[in-house]
Amino acid sequence: MTAPTVTPTRRRGPLVLINLATLLSATGNGITVVALPWLVLQQTGRATDAAIVAGAATLPLLLSSLFSGTVVDRFGRRRTSLVSDALSGISVALIPVMAATVGLSVPLLAALAALGAAFDPAGIAARESMLPAAAKDAGWTLDRSNSLYEANYNVAYLIGPGVGGVLIAMIGAVNTLWVTSACFLLSIATIAFLRLEGAGLPDRETRPESMWTGTLEGLKFVWHNRLLRTLALVDMAVVALYMPVESVLFPTYFTELGQPAQLGWVLMAMAVGGVIGALAYGALASRVRRRTLMLLAVSALGACMVGMAFLPPLWVTLTLALMVGLVFGPVGPIANYAMQTRSPEHMRGRVVGVMTSTAYAAGPLGYLLTGPLIDAVGIETTFFVLAIPVCVIGAVCFALPALRELDR
Template structure:
């Protein structure tokens, strides 16, 4: 009598790199467009007005609505779905940015029009950013990548975008002017939209669990972040870093190089920062397991402060390039570590809202930094104003060293990422992003 063959044991899901490549390519294109705008918009304002304060006002007006839109963006993602939110966000951003050269060619531009259109373009960005970032764990699981590796590559893509974008922006400004250069930003958003439309991932479509409403969902995200000691500390540190660092790119360095009539040099300095950030993020992805996460975070903070103080002294141009690269290199591990904290301490159904809240904490400090930087430059001059902001950033980094809450970076994950070798019957629950074994699924505290 013939023996019966035992049923085959389900193996791990097939490896799919496509979704991860699409998400990262969309991130690259969208970020490149924003990188071009980083140099084109302040250059446009300074060219029209010659006033660093006007540039600071435009930058602050652009950053202020980002606080509200980024705060709500995570709830929008959890309500509408990740893919749909990313597509709509990119489409609206492309339209608002393209309106600047169109208006300039037809009715003419003034500062009020630039502010309004820049604000509209910036308002839609956080939703797309949040949507793509919340797809990352599922994309990593499909590719059978560990989440720390995916985080490092994701942040490196942002670095590549801001390496290419400002350099391209500086060249295009010199060749065609800042108005026409903004067409590149619009094109980046359109291409990003088309790539995300092709993404097929668990959880990228219509959400299975939705918040009760925009306000209720946002409050849930805020409450969760505030009650988590690590996420609360990272959010507050991020606010300080952004308020003190962002004006260097948006006001101080543009004012310095406009006075020299050297747009390409501005682009090169920002590119050097981005190149350093790429290397720093990738080095952390490859070597981060050899050092405690808290130690890596503190070293990155302090190193960033020291390098920025050197850059703020405005040494000869070759030294500025080296210090800009060092600033990016030291900052490289910070965002992957922050992403890891969000992904391993947040239940899956809240991830959009938590990413939105953490993003808004950065945007919250932007307007204050911009509004401070413009008058500070006019009062003290470029070099003293830069030094004041850089030294303040270093002080914040030194204060962070003894904070006990950062020790939580080395604690076991509360919501660990899905293991890429999990069998199908114990696969990711519920959307391919976090894993709960069958022995633990009946515990209410473990349910995502």
């Protein structure tokens, strides 16, 4: 008599909780992206001041993301997620508190924006590090869980700014920040219910000795792993060349046209394409090689940027923006897969932190190049200066042997 087959119990709860917490936290950040500049403009009416506050919110991300993985690996994934959201929520809540008591100034807003941004990467790294265990509990593949996670993250940044704009119109910019704090509070409540293997305090023998040595270990590991090093360098180059398109070139172009609404449509088309592309990856991963999708993403991005550089009619630009999102949607899940499968369990946080920091480092480099170029040679020429190197990177990627490891 044969023994009955025991079917392992599948628990989708942890995967649901991680995605819900990510949605809440990222939506809160998406609301802040709109509310803070609006608040500064209400206070001073000067766009320069809004740029100062926005810059203060992005500069800390480089260092904090670099060290965030060491925090995760030293103090535990679940605890880091809880503390990160708590500190982010408090820093945002301080803005309406200060507005009601001592009043707001640009330096104070810049300091609070920097403080809030500094805590975010640790929470992101913590939740990404928990995905493999949650996928295992749910009986999902890593590709499917990463696809849902990245699509969920894109949805948050799609709805967050829209919700922020509506709330500002209804209750004002200061009170809108209370809603952001509530998003972080709900994220904390969500993770508080999470019970997952490997999410607690790491074993003493596997913890980093210090923040500095742990971060150095993460940097060395990524550099000596051929696939992770290649992905980090390609991502860094592409981000440096592409991010100014969304943040500098298109805003300048549509401002000169006097059509700010069209800028919103273009950015929304990219976000929608990103959501669809990330979700599609979950279905395509078992049929199409990851390397093929990666090559398609970088090559198509370069081609779309060249098309945009001609400053075509709006419907063409919208089509190209949607295509950019579609082809690049799978890149996030693919990068997550590489980090999850190439890093030891006890170093996963540090690997995620180091890989994330390369993208944060690249953005400012692109901005420094783009602003002076626009002033010197104009929008169209600057577009080509950025687009052609992306095409070259796409061609080079075909010859990189490390990318073949994505399918091993």
